[in-house]
Amino acid sequence: MIEKSIFEKGVKEGIFGSIKDREIDHIEYDRWMGGPRGPEKIIFKDGSAVIFKCDIRHYWMADNPDTAIREAIVYQIDKIVGLGLVPKTMVIDDMIGNVQYDGSVQDWIKNAKDGYQIERFTDEERKDYERLRVFDFIIGNSDRHLGNVLFTDDGRVYAIDHNASLIISSDDDILSFPDAVVLFFSKNVVHDMPHIVEIIEKFHANKDKILDLINTYVQDNTEMAKLMVESRINYLYTMLKKDKPFPRKYREWRNALNEEISCILRRNKG
Structure with a gap:
């Protein structure tokens, strides 16, 4: 409480x-x-x-x-x-x-259509949706679908329904995430996508502020939520700075995230 x-x-x-x-x-x-x-x-x-x-x-x-x-x-x-x-x-x-x-x-977003009602994205809408992929991955949102992405006639995109984020159960696998994340990062040259580079860099630059926010207000599974968020920020940022393609295999992502978590835990113990 x-x-x-x-x-x-x-x-x-x-x-x-x-x-x-x-x-x-x-x-x-x-x-x-x-x-x-x-x-x-x-x-x-x-x-x-x-x-x-x-x-x-x-x-x-x-x-x-x-x-x-x-x-x-x-x-x-x-x-x-x-x-x-x-x-x-x-x-x-x-x-x-x-x-x-x-x-x-x-x-409430007035006069909005959800993603199931949209035939195709504009270039800007597509970029927003791609940025949202990164956002959802980092916060561990397990309930993203086209029904909770809203589009308005003025070209705005809105993301709603985030209650299934930041670790819902102590039994959750903090290394779990949708396969679509790997697909997106492996099929695109992320380093040539400024909108994706920017959102990753902003997450990294503001990591401590985000972790403090979670630590202050999340009253259940707090440490798990912080570990998940920090490890994912670290991993995306590290891969970005390596200037190498992201791995194409889900298992490689999990192994890398697990190593990030181990590093964080070792640092915290020290």
């Missing part, structure tokens, strides 16, 4: 916020999550809207991860590295009327 002092400080800065002072017009409910409280779209009087997701620890087993915090941290990481794809997200703990809103809220 988050200490009250941390929460009170976070209301004004960090991952926490509030919507209780905004005038609500109406709320639309959804139950597709399969639990007692699905996502709720909160529409404000000014026409803006957010999607509220409950903190699932209040509805399922006590050892479930704090998904609301993961949603908000991923938005903060997006800001740190300048990805610019994750809509504004924050953790709230508001009583509105007689209803408790304890979870995350994320800005």
Whole structure:
């Protein structure tokens, strides 16, 4: 659980916020999550809207991860590295009327289509999607699909749904990642892709800031999440600076990541 002092400080800065002072017009409910409280779209009087997701620890087993915090941290990481794809997200703990809103809220993207509705990407959309591949790999997002990538008519791309990131279970294999990552890096000359080089370099330059963020707010599987993120940043950056093609075999990636983790653990022990 988050200490009250941390929460009170976070209301004004960090991952926490509030919507209780905004005038609500109406709320639309959804139950597709399969639990007692699905996502709720909160529409404000000014026409803006957010999607509220409950903190699932209040509805399922006590050892479930704090998904609301993961949603908000991923938005903060997006800001740190300048990805610019994750809509504004924050953790709230508001009583509105007689209803408790304890979870995350994320800005609703109006007039957007998901990736399944898009026939082809523009060059800029493709670059954003490729940058997102790197982002998802580093944060360990296990739930990326075209349904949670949104496209708007003005050419913007948005990435939503990041609760399955930063290690969900202590049983998770922190070396696991989609095969598509290896395919992407091995089939492209990454060193000649400035948008990919830039995002890797930004992750490396801001590594300590990202790890501090995880250490401050993630209350479950914290060390595993930090190990995963740091080892993946280190590996991508090292390969980039070697100016060599990325390995084509999944096993080689796993072995390299495992070695990075061993180096980090040895360093921390020393």
